[in-house]
Amino acid sequence: MRNLFFFFLTVLITVSGTAKCDSVLPFSSKNSFSKAEKHDNLQNELLTVAEKYPRTLSKEGKLVTTQLDNWTEGFFPGCLWYIYENNQQDTWKQMALKWTIPMEKLQFMTSKHDIGFLMYCSYGNAYRLTKNEKYKEILVQSAKSLCTRFNEKTGCIKSWNYNESWDGKHKLYYPVIIDNMMNLELLFYASEVTGDKHYAEIATKHAETTAKNHFRLDYSSYHVVNYDPETGKVLFKGTCQGFADNSTWARGQSWAIYGFTMVYRFTKRKEFLDLAEHLADYWLNNKNLPEDGIPYWDFNAGQNGYLAAQWTEKNPAPIIQPRDASAAAVTCSALLELSTYLNNDKRYYDAASKILKSLSSPTYLAEPGTNGNFILKHSTGNLPQGSEIDVPLIYADYYYLEALTRYKKLQSKRQ
Numbered sequence: 001m002r003n004l005f006f007f008f009l010t011v012l013i014t015v016s017g018t019a020k021c022d023s024v025l026p027f028s029s030k031n032s033f034s035k036a037e038k039h040d041n042l043q044n045e046l047l048t049v050a051e052k053y054p055r056t057l058s059k060e061g062k063l064v065t066t067q068l069d070n071w072t073e074g075f076f077p078g079c080l081w082y083i084y085e086n087n088q089q090d091t092w093k094q095m096a097l098k099w100t101i102p103m104e105k106l107q108f109m110t111s112k113h114d115i116g117f118l119m120y121c122s123y124g125n126a127y128r129l130t131k132n133e134k135y136k137e138i139l140v141q142s143a144k145s146l147c148t149r150f151n152e153k154t155g156c157i158k159s160w161n162y163n164e165s166w167d168g169k170h171k172l173y174y175p176v177i178i179d180n181m182m183n184l185e186l187l188f189y190a191s192e193v194t195g196d197k198h199y200a201e202i203a204t205k206h207a208e209t210t211a212k213n214h215f216r217l218d219y220s221s222y223h224v225v226n227y228d229p230e231t232g233k234v235l236f237k238g239t240c241q242g243f244a245d246n247s248t249w250a251r252g253q254s255w256a257i258y259g260f261t262m263v264y265r266f267t268k269r270k271e272f273l274d275l276a277e278h279l280a281d282y283w284l285n286n287k288n289l290p291e292d293g294i295p296y297w298d299f300n301a302g303q304n305g306y307l308a309a310q311w312t313e314k315n316p317a318p319i320i321q322p323r324d325a326s327a328a329a330v331t332c333s334a335l336l337e338l339s340t341y342l343n344n345d346k347r348y349y350d351a352a353s354k355i356l357k358s359l360s361s362p363t364y365l366a367e368p369g370t371n372g373n374f375i376l377k378h379s380t381g382n383l384p385q386g387s388e389i390d391v392p393l394i395y396a397d398y399y400y401l402e403a404l405t406r407y408k409k410l411q412s413k414r415q
């Protein structure tokens with residue numbers, strides 16, 4: 001009897017020990033939120049002019065701001081909204097409003113696809129947390145503006161107005177970038193609040209076209225696909241921000257994972273969920289993903305078989321590959337949502353917890369008063385252009401705070 005008791009005790013200790021090693025330890029978002037508050041409070045205090053939106057740091061460590069003429073302005077107010085959601089303090093709501101309101105005029109912008117990023121991260125969160133009807137109207141007008149860029153022939157929304165491939169051989173008159181998937185949330189939202197299906201139909205068509213043309217057989221993504229607007233024919237597949245036309249730019253893949261997970265949220269179409277899983281699996285099973293879960297800026301940078309016209313003797317390909325914490329933050333937030341659609345499958349939840357823990361470690365999460373008052377370190381914006389390499393980026397902060405918020409909600413549901 002005594003032996004039997006010790007046998008069971010040994011089994012119990014072994015099993016619980018193994019379980020502890022295998023599963024991801026719980027992670028507390030408290031410390032991360034508290035650091036984020038300190039960073040963003042300082043940023044808000046230093047930038048008294050509401051039209052100077054923080055974006056990154058220059059090579060010299062100076063703050064780089066934009067003035068409602070870029071794609072990133074919605075992220076700082078979005079960060080403030082997430083902090084307000086977490087602490088429920090009115091001062092943070094006022095701060096968030098201070099940075100949201102000046103963006104109102106962008107609702108009529110039709111010159112680029114980024115209106116989804118700009119307005120949904122700012123006004124979208126403002127509406128979600130205040131239910132102010134005026135914000136709803138602004139968002140619906142923003143959705144209308146985005147729809148003007150849709151073309152029936154191509155079946156998708158034009159991203160940039162014009163660009164060229166690196167070698168100048170391809171003139172891109174109807175370029176669609178994978179990032180554009182992120183703008184669809186604004187359209188689905190507009191259909192939900194107005195009851196007008198038109199917006200969701202455009203968003204769904206764009207997602208279908210992207211699903212058809214933007215991925216390789218292994219579910220890695222192309223950054224840019226260019227279409228003939230007269231016939232809808234695909235004319236070019238390649239990259240502008242990645243290492244090579246046949247490589248996988250890490251942030252592009254993260255936009256794709258996030259985008260198709262979100263499209264499934266609204267459409268409940270299984271093929272979008274399946275695609276989101278395949279895209280996530282490409283990321284998580286990739287042999288070039290570092291142990292801490294934070295990717296290099298491109299999954300194929302510097303590898304044999306991945307060459308691009310832009311790397312020349314004068315502009316040699318990078319030898320040391322920087323990480324991209326922004327891509328990790330976007331993927332982390334997406335995986336948390338994806339995990340909620342797959343009962344009894346903890347893979348994506350565990351992977352997201354691991355990324356959150358890494359991003360919240362001193363390697364990536366900056367101490368308040370450092371890092372130009374941005375929350376995360378080590379992101380990469382546009383390496384081929386020599387711009388924003390291994391720096392903080394405001395969108396890394398935004399998706400990190402979104403991931404923390406989603407994680408906190410999931411944790412409280414599990415308890």
Ligand code: GLY
Binds near residue numbers: 241251381
């Ligand atoms: N949407 C631009 C970027 O991801 O850099």
